[in-house]
Amino acid sequence: MEIKFTHHQSAHCENGVVSNLMKHNGFDVSEPMVFGIGSGLLFCYIPFLKVNHAPAITYRAMPGAIFKRFAKRVGIKIKHEKFKSPQKAKARLDENLQNNNPVGLQVGVYNLEYFPDEYRFHFNAHNLVVYGKEDSNYLISDPVMETVTTLSDKQLEKVRFAKGAFAPKGHIYYPTGFPDTLSLESAIKKGIKHTCKDMLAPVPIVGVKGIRMVAKLIRKWPKKKGVRKANHYLGQIVRMQEEIGTGGGGFRYIYAAFLQEASKVLKNDTLAELSKEMTVIGDLWRDFALDLSRIYRNRKAKMDAYNDVASQLEAIAEKEELFFKKLRKAIKNDD
């Protein structure tokens, strides 16, 4: 059986699943809108979580948080379920498909057969939509892919029950209730306020402070960890910032797109100006990534090079601090 479902490619999987499920239910909500209302933008340095043998740095909110906040702020009801038994997980999925209900699934990437091998790491917070089943093949709309695809029931079970950090445990989710009309205004404001609070948080590893901390660490890494490890860490930063799913510039461009759309909804010109400013900041992140790549490309670099990129990062922190203070003010004035 196949549910009539329109696949739209998105930059980021979680926004994409939400946006696609909303569109399926008759609400035209763009990916940037989901990201902004769900307060997806972040910076966080997580030294105690190692990804591919390097400390984790994230440019976005915790997996699942964007959807949760978005749902709460626009007033839709979401049903979430996790399972111990793969059989039960499969039964619930089939039941939903029988009822003509496309569902979101959290999956691990490592065994996702349609991804290029190089991208298959043990990352468990990927999201996709299942919109039907033909024989034992499930019809898959993976938002980061250009077109729809399929997975056999064995393949799907494997990715739904991947293990490790953020193990999906068969996590299935779908909207169950919608408001009569979607009022985005207050949801946008709440989303922006939350992001400003996160980015300006007085916590050393979060937001602007987190960016400054990583800048400080970059200065130390080559001496403390050796050039090899330092370069591996720099490569990891670039991958977290620019890899598939970020829309480029560590999600800063998606956020700028959100601010542009939000300025129209709220009829607030300041937000349009701030969108332009965020684009410039996104470009600075791209320059930063480019300069990092010049360091790790030849596996040896002068000490100066590390200090240079650290200074670049500090300049970005400065810009983002000013930016989020202005954004906070722009929203406050709107109330």
Place this chain on the structure above:
Amino acid sequence: MKKQDVPQDKSSLETTNSKELCYAVNEDGEYTTAHSSGWAPKTIALDNAIAEINERIAHAKENVEQGKSSPLEYYMEVHKMDIGILASYVGLWKWRVKRHFKPKVFNKLSNKILQKYADVFEITIEELKEIKHGN
């Protein structure tokens, strides 16, 4: 980023004929989406990460051949895992998995435990005890 500046470098996305979606500004200053085939700085980062994994695999292989480690370490690296991920797949504590890396301990493991590892790596117990089947 302007739409015309969205990078179109070579990357491994080519192998599956896919492109990724980026957000960029068009000539009128409006945000829009654009496809990118890849960007050199991140391709290099990814290539380096894969080279790093291959070095880890080679190193683990050496350790096994010299009797310093059990084949588990080798298979773990081949599957891009670390001890935490492997432990969670076999459902054992990390310290136990670590202990099983010692050849002496590994050689005394029961078939039941060996089967758990073999299942995770999708090989037979016989294959698990040697390392030539890894690649």
